[in-house]
Amino acid sequence: MTMIPMPAHPEMLGPANPPHAPGPSPPLPSPASPAAEIATRLLRRPTGLAGVLIITGFLLAAFAGPHLYPGDPFDVAGLPFSPPGEDLVLGTDYLGRDILAGLLHGARATLTVGAIAALITLVIGVAIGALAGYFGGALGTALMKITEFFQVLPTLLFAMVLVSLFGQTLTVVTLSIGIVSWPPVARLTRAEFLRIRGLDFVKAARAAGAGAPYLILRVILPNAAPPIIVAATLAVGTAILFEGGLSFLGLGDPNVMSWGLMIGQNRAYALDAWWTVALPGAAIFIAVLGVSLLGDAFNDAINPRLRRRT
Amino acid sequence: MSAPALLEVDGLFVHFEASRRPKPAVVHAVDGVSFRIPRGTTFGIVGESGSGKSTTAQAVMRLVPTTAGAIRLDGRNIIDLNGVALHEVRKSLQMIFQDPFSSLDPRRRAGNLIAEPIRLLEHRSKDETAARVDELLAAVGLQPSAASLFPHQFSGGQRQRLCIARALATAPALIVCDEAVSALDVAIQAQILNLLLRLQAERGLAYLFISHDLGVVQHMCDEIAVMYLGQIIEQAPNSAFFSRPHHPYTWSLMTAALPAGPLRQSLKKSYLATGEPPSPINPPNGCRFASRCPFVVTRCREEAPELVAIGTGHWVACHRHDEIDPPVFA
Amino acid sequence: MSSDPVLVLDDLSIALATISGEVPVVEHLSFSVAQGSTIALVGESGCGKSMTALAIMNLLPQGFRCSGGRILLESEDVVAATPSRRRALRGNRMSMIFQEPMTALNPVFTVGEQIAEALRAHQNLGRRAAAARALDMLRAVQIPAAENRIKAYPHQLSGGMRQRVMIAIALACRPKLLIADEPTTALDVTVQAQVFDLLARLQEEMSTAIILITHDLGAVADIADDVAVLYAGRCIEQGATRVVMEQPLHPYTAGLMVCVPHLQPGVMAARHRLLAEIPGMVPPLGQRPTICAFSDRCTRVGNDCLSEPQPPLFTLAPTQAVACLHPLQRETTA
Incomplete structure (x- = not known):
């Protein structure tokens, strides 16, 4: 038998001020916005803080690193396969290129691919999910059939086809990752829209004169945003892995240094010179871990059941 | 029936499809409902869950598509209006929902919520809107500083005040109150009911008051209709309704709502309906209350009774309304 | 029993x-x-x-x-x-x-x-x-x-x-x-x-x-059979249901009884009259005073209510106890 203790009535927990109370009324609560509250809760969690720190660190490396450690990562900087700590801090790869320079410069490409691909995922997924969820009916069914079609395609294979058809450039790689990753976001958005569409405040907004665009963009979407943002955060991690995977298979952009490219080009020597593959691999691992930690912590922070009662 | 009333609902049907397979199932949420609400008066609809009272309210608000019938506001049928014309109608037609915790967008501040109908329906300057928001907050008994708070920072009663302020924003002639106090604590209910009464006196508002609570309805309404499975089964002015109700279902509702005591105990045996309402999916042909009625006869199961007038403004849909004497409730 | x-x-x-x-x-x-x-x-x-x-x-x-x-x-x-x-x-x-x-x-x-x-x-x-x-x-x-x-x-x-x-x-x-x-x-x-x-x-x-x-x-x-009326986490009146309902002694209990529009068949005067309401609301958790928590909403509040701590329940009638310094009077007739 499930006998779950009921959560305390919200009225007990929230501060409130009686409008008619005789005598001095208690001070008004500070008008903290829900967004500010979520941010506070996020940073209070160890995982959330770790995620934020990792992501900030990588962003700093990506954007300040190349200035602090200038030089072309494709230039030969020393003997091939020199181990870390001898000539260069992190050693060189099979062509004698500086691994540290590769990591710092590659961070920019890898993180950009991750962010933009996630953005594309988000835009397509939210647009299709929102329309399907809000309008439902024949349009909703049609949109979900399209989503299912994309979902049953093997994603990596599909991305490989796109890259080999349209060329091995960073733009095509990013677009391909975005195009194959949106269906889960669409399904999530649709589910959220279906749920929120039936709530009273949406009816109240309609009664107040709101039309479909206003309802979708200004009423339902802001309320559906938290889980979608979580999904988008996780999509950044997936996209980084995807880029690594494509590059490993030799389908990355050979003219732009990225972590995936480093792994892909050095993979034949992984057993002889572990650092050529392990270091960019570790960078991907930590970046994806950071994004996942952030996403999970965010998910917890927006879940009202886990909110601390204060 | 003289000049057109503020709101006239005429033969309203709201059906929707519950499923197509294995066999078609149509929910008869509202099945031929007619009533009129004169300006400045309160019309109550009483019923249990599934009676169609909330669907009727939402149909009047044009929030659910109607199958047939007419809804006239000031003599003008609003059932097919769209766009700008519907916006004009919405200004004079507003609604308060049951649950003040779910009917306010949690991500907007109170001031923004109250201003929303003004922004969407009227073209006013920012200053005018802000002044109006202050005035509305005062009208419902909230401090001006409340405008910058989020809904979760208010108590249930205060939230319902916010909802009322929002409904008043475009100076409507009719406010639909769908179980507007049933989610509130009893002490707060009285405050909100009094607020509604004061606002009605000050502004000449009409209310369509949906409730399951006969005590509240007796206190608030000029005229009352009882709905059962999508149909009005009895309708009467307040005094006639509460002194001499004629439908067995009304008797059951009144018995259940009587204050505790020997009278209620004795009436319960003969007048309290047994069981629960059947599903509004594909309802039976005869009287819809037949399956629970203590006074059912064969005719009730075969033939649906029509609403017939039995007094001034008193209508009842029961084959046996002149055979059985109503119980004495007082 | x-x-x-x-x-x-x-x-x-x-x-x-x-x-x-x-x-x-x-x-x-x-x-x-x-x-x-x-x-x-x-x-x-x-x-x-x-x-x-x-x-x-x-x-x-x-x-x-x-x-x-x-x-x-x-x-x-x-x-x-x-x-x-x-x-x-x-x-x-x-x-x-x-x-x-x-x-x-x-x-x-x-x-x-x-x-x-x-x-x-x-x-x-x-x-x-x-x-x-x-x-x-x-x-x-x-x-x-x-x-x-x-x-x-x-x-x-x-x-x-x-x-x-x-x-x-x-x-x-x-x-x-x-x-x-x-x-x-x-x-x-x-x-x-x-x-x-x-x-x-x-x-x-x-x-x-x-x-x-x-x-x-x-x-x-x-x-x-019995009832205990709670206000802000404290029992303010307790007793046999019939007694408490017929003659509530605490102003809050009395307020609860009259603010509900109970069905009154046959009575017509009730319509559109304002209900007796209890103004204000329950003090939120963590903001309860040590004095009587109802004092800011009470019509019978006296100076002693605002200075003395919440009184304990004391028995006023054989089956009725109340926690109030100024309880309503019991009618002694009948």
Whole structure:
């Protein structure tokens, strides 16, 4: 038998001020916005803080690193396969290129691919999910059939086809990752829209004169945003892995240094010179871990059941 | 029936499809409902869950598509209006929902919520809107500083005040109150009911008051209709309704709502309906209350009774309304 | 009803841990329930009535704890019991029904399985015996066509049926004590009356003691023998239901009685008159004063109310106690 203790009535927990109370009324609560509250809760969690720190660190490396450690990562900087700590801090790869320079410069490409691909995922997924969820009916069914079609395609294979058809450039790689990753976001958005569409405040907004665009963009979407943002955060991690995977298979952009490219080009020597593959691999691992930690912590922070009662 | 009333609902049907397979199932949420609400008066609809009272309210608000019938506001049928014309109608037609915790967008501040109908329906300057928001907050008994708070920072009663302020924003002639106090604590209910009464006196508002609570309805309404499975089964002015109700279902509702005591105990045996309402999916042909009625006869199961007038403004849909004497409730 | 009380609450206090220390949720609550009798805990949301119920069941949510006093179920201290002993008490000797039966029933098991589950867990019945008892229970709660309904899933039943199933589960092991937390609030009015009748009948058969939690004093007058009115976590009036309802002594109880527009058949003058309202609202948790918490809403407030701490309950009549410095007068005539 499930006998779950009921959560305390919200009225007990929230501060409130009686409008008619005789005598001095208690001070008004500070008008903290829900967004500010979520941010506070996020940073209070160890995982959330770790995620934020990792992501900030990588962003700093990506954007300040190349200035602090200038030089072309494709230039030969020393003997091939020199181990870390001898000539260069992190050693060189099979062509004698500086691994540290590769990591710092590659961070920019890898993180950009991750962010933009996630953005594309988000835009397509939210647009299709929102329309399907809000309008439902024949349009909703049609949109979900399209989503299912994309979902049953093997994603990596599909991305490989796109890259080999349209060329091995960073733009095509990013677009391909975005195009194959949106269906889960669409399904999530649709589910959220279906749920929120039936709530009273949406009816109240309609009664107040709101039309479909206003309802979708200004009423339902802001309320559906938290889980979608979580999904988008996780999509950044997936996209980084995807880029690594494509590059490993030799389908990355050979003219732009990225972590995936480093792994892909050095993979034949992984057993002889572990650092050529392990270091960019570790960078991907930590970046994806950071994004996942952030996403999970965010998910917890927006879940009202886990909110601390204060 | 003289000049057109503020709101006239005429033969309203709201059906929707519950499923197509294995066999078609149509929910008869509202099945031929007619009533009129004169300006400045309160019309109550009483019923249990599934009676169609909330669907009727939402149909009047044009929030659910109607199958047939007419809804006239000031003599003008609003059932097919769209766009700008519907916006004009919405200004004079507003609604308060049951649950003040779910009917306010949690991500907007109170001031923004109250201003929303003004922004969407009227073209006013920012200053005018802000002044109006202050005035509305005062009208419902909230401090001006409340405008910058989020809904979760208010108590249930205060939230319902916010909802009322929002409904008043475009100076409507009719406010639909769908179980507007049933989610509130009893002490707060009285405050909100009094607020509604004061606002009605000050502004000449009409209310369509949906409730399951006969005590509240007796206190608030000029005229009352009882709905059962999508149909009005009895309708009467307040005094006639509460002194001499004629439908067995009304008797059951009144018995259940009587204050505790020997009278209620004795009436319960003969007048309290047994069981629960059947599903509004594909309802039976005869009287819809037949399956629970203590006074059912064969005719009730075969033939649906029509609403017939039995007094001034008193209508009842029961084959046996002149055979059985109503119980004495007082 | 002269036997030993089934449940005794002795000076129970419940507190909630917050960042800024513990805040009291329920303070110094005492009452007892005898076999076969019913006490109603009445109050607005946030008054601590549900927390009291959960404390008795040992189901307090995280952060809440019993900070003082004792809960004795047939003379056994519930708070001090070991976790396994508590589980044995729950369901077997006391059980609880909730406001919303849909969320309290498990959607993936049939109602028969859920009743049998309770029996098998607590009474060591075999599968067959438990199934038979489950059917008996469904009949006892007057579910029509019980033989078929025993195989139904919760979503296939109406709200009233689900609450009947909840009652069947709660009473399957014939507990000494049943806690009903707003058991009919989610139900239709005619069904509410049926469920209350059912509870009263089963109580008579099994001599269960019932704690009924409600916000509507009028609704429970028929079935509650005693009533305790809670305000901001403190009991402010307690006594025999009939006495308290006919002649409330605390201004808050009196206010609760008149602010509800009760049905008055045949009376026409009531319409459109303003109701007597209690202004303001309950002080939120953590902002309760040490003086009488009702003083800022009270019409009878005196200077002593604002300077002296909340008075304890004191007996004003044989079956009525009140915690107020200026109680309403008892009419001595009659």
